[in-house]
Amino acid sequence: MTAASILEVTDLSKSFGGVEAVRKCSFTIEQGSITGLIGSNGAGKSTTVNLLSGFQRADSGEVRFAGESIMGRPPHQVAARGLIRTFQTAREWGSLSVMENMLVAARAMGRDAAWRSLFRPRRIATAERDDREAARGILADLGLVALRDDRAGELSGGQKRLLEFARIVMARPQLALLDEPLSGVNPVLVARISHAIEYLRQSGITLVIVEHNLTFVEQACDTAIVMALGTVIASGTMNALRKDPAVLDAYLGVDTSALGVDTSA
Amino acid sequence: MIDYLVSVLTLVSIFAILAIGLNVQWGWTGMLNLTYITFVAVGAYVSAGLDVGPPIYAGQQTYILSLSLPFPVAALGGTLAAGAAGALIGAIALRRLRADYFAIVTLSLGLVVYQVVAQNLGLFGGQVGMFGIPQPFANNLPFSPEEYTFFYLGLCLFALACVYLLARHLYRSPFGRTLRAIRDDEVAAQAFARPVFWFKLRAFILGSLIAGFGGALLAHFVGAFNPAGWTPGETFLLYTAIFLGGTGNNLGAILGVFLFTGVISEATRNFIPMIPGNPDANEALRGVVGGLIIILVLRFRPQGILPEPRDKDTDRDKDNNASASLPVAPATPQLT
Numbered sequence A: 001m002t003a004a005s006i007l008e009v010t011d012l013s014k015s016f017g018g019v020e021a022v023r024k025c026s027f028t029i030e031q032g033s034i035t036g037l038i039g040s041n042g043a044g045k046s047t048t049v050n051l052l053s054g055f056q057r058a059d060s061g062e063v064r065f066a067g068e069s070i071m072g073r074p075p076h077q078v079a080a081r082g083l084i085r086t087f088q089t090a091r092e093w094g095s096l097s098v099m100e101n102m103l104v105a106a107r108a109m110g111r112d113a114a115w116r117s118l119f120r121p122r123r124i125a126t127a128e129r130d131d132r133e134a135a136r137g138i139l140a141d142l143g144l145v146a147l148r149d150d151r152a153g154e155l156s157g158g159q160k161r162l163l164e165f166a167r168i169v170m171a172r173p174q175l176a177l178l179d180e181p182l183s184g185v186n187p188v189l190v191a192r193i194s195h196a197i198e199y200l201r202q203s204g205i206t207l208v209i210v211e212h213n214l215t216f217v218e219q220a221c222d223t224a225i226v227m228a229l230g231t232v233i234a235s236g237t238m239n240a241l242r243k244d245p246a247v248l249d250a251y252l253g254v255d256t257s258a259l260g261v262d263t264s265a
Numbered sequence B: 001m002i003d004y005l006v007s008v009l010t011l012v013s014i015f016a017i018l019a020i021g022l023n024v025q026w027g028w029t030g031m032l033n034l035t036y037i038t039f040v041a042v043g044a045y046v047s048a049g050l051d052v053g054p055p056i057y058a059g060q061q062t063y064i065l066s067l068s069l070p071f072p073v074a075a076l077g078g079t080l081a082a083g084a085a086g087a088l089i090g091a092i093a094l095r096r097l098r099a100d101y102f103a104i105v106t107l108s109l110g111l112v113v114y115q116v117v118a119q120n121l122g123l124f125g126g127q128v129g130m131f132g133i134p135q136p137f138a139n140n141l142p143f144s145p146e147e148y149t150f151f152y153l154g155l156c157l158f159a160l161a162c163v164y165l166l167a168r169h170l171y172r173s174p175f176g177r178t179l180r181a182i183r184d185d186e187v188a189a190q191a192f193a194r195p196v197f198w199f200k201l202r203a204f205i206l207g208s209l210i211a212g213f214g215g216a217l218l219a220h221f222v223g224a225f226n227p228a229g230w231t232p233g234e235t236f237l238l239y240t241a242i243f244l245g246g247t248g249n250n251l252g253a254i255l256g257v258f259l260f261t262g263v264i265s266e267a268t269r270n271f272i273p274m275i276p277g278n279p280d281a282n283e284a285l286r287g288v289v290g291g292l293i294i295i296l297v298l299r300f301r302p303q304g305i306l307p308e309p310r311d312k313d314t315d316r317d318k319d320n321n322a323s324a325s326l327p328v329a330p331a332t333p334q335l336t
Helices: A045-053 A075-080 A098-105 A114-119 A121-141 A157-171 A187-202 A214-220 A238-243 A245-251 B002-028 B036-051 B071-096 B099-119 B145-172 B174-184 B186-191 B196-222 B232-245 B250-270 B281-300
Strands: A005-016 A019-030 A034-038 A060-065 A083-085 A175-179 A206-210 A223-228 A231-236
Touching: A005 A045, A005 A206, A019 A045, A019 A206, A034 A045, A034 A214, A045 A075, A045 A083, A045 A175, A045 A206, A075 A083, A075 B186, A098 A121, A098 A157, A098 B174, A114 A121, A114 B145, A114 B174, A121 A157, A157 A187, A187 A206, A187 A214, A214 A238, A223 A238, A223 A245, A231 A238, A231 A245, A238 A245, B002 B036, B002 B145, B002 B174, B002 B196, B002 B232, B002 B250, B036 B071, B036 B099, B036 B196, B036 B232, B071 B099, B071 B196, B099 B232, B145 B174, B145 B196, B145 B250, B174 B186, B174 B196, B186 B196, B232 B250, B232 B281, B250 B281
Parallel strands: A019 A231, A034 A206, A034 A223, A083 A175, A175 A206
Antiparallel strands: A005 A019, A005 A060, A223 A231
């Protein structure tokens, strides 16, 4: 593999009962890229995200993140190494304020141990002040700073998504897996989400975006990985994928028009 | 009358301490511990066992321990014993169980411990319980028995103030904030690198420590402790107080105990005439009122009288003039 790859997935497999949700799935993510992960329903995209982030345990295969194996590690350890994921719903901490959501998302560095709050109050206070400062900057960039004292549960669907992106920037991961970032977002706000994704990239975060909206993937992503029946069938730029017979086959009758393919040709 | 008020206030301040501990577990972290009172009992029994002396006359009940230690050591021992029990139970029950199964495990655990203690005379006096628990510091202070009740009230109020300030500090700290995030969405907390199990365990131990401390104060206030004092129903009385005062709000827990234990329960005890031939009716009425309060609060004001405080972020550079933030006024009840 090239030195610039941040995530290397080799022969990842997972079965539920007799169903092979993911089988011998392999791909590589380049550092600093934005990669779309596409495929029809049941292709194994969400399971792959769950396996990579540690929320489900793979049956076999190997995942190397930033040069280290993260197979079998629980989700919080995967996240602590710099791989953060989102979910199909926004999953904000609803009764916490927007600012508090940012502070929880920030790297803890052991700061949230109870004894530290009791015996190192000044050090905690300094660190908190820096975190709040950084959080205000990020919230301002994403247009949420005026809402920072509101409870996150009271935000609109689109604002919750933006808060999710803000939390990711706050956590400063190396790689973020965005699981359907457009679900639950008013189409009018799609442009703002695109802007937010560009903002994540500028913050130096490598992105993998699972998405159904292929127009969006084409706009936002450098390359895409196509999954079908639990495995990777093709990868490359969207232009190249349009001509790939395996991709056409997998998508035929499902969503051909979205790929912009003229099937009569 | 004044004796009665002092006694009620002492009990209210001890129960307020207990409610704060339960609030750490339920209000902050969302762990439904249905046997909180068991950890209170651990603190009460162990602290009493540490400072009750050996039998003076032949035939008197002997308890295990019987170490005649001074009260501060005994109270600390009771507190730590409850914390250790919390660590043990939490380590087993919190690891893999979903919230509702965790609640079932705590409930059954409480019933088991209750039977073991109640049936085992040699352990803590069985059903009869322990008595002759010494009054803290009484031998070193020149107080008459009447004056001593005031002293003990002061001691309990001081203890309540300490526990409250500790809880307030931790609630706002990164530790407390992480607990509240886990309560709101523990999957998201995991995705942001928080080891959920360890945080829950620490919150469970913290709540158990407070329970044990309150239990030590309770046993030494009453002077005796037996299984009738820690029936499973007692836990529900504390939950009622927390729901009423405001789930998650430490001040709310104190207010809820004052209103429910101090005012409503005492009213059913004293100001409603006894029904002849039904000596248990008033006690039962207390449970009915408690259940009714939970239903009404959850229906009409689920956040309780005092809602959770909200973080106010002030930017010193920009909001120099606006930074004198006003305290949030309690919202008016909304009948939706």
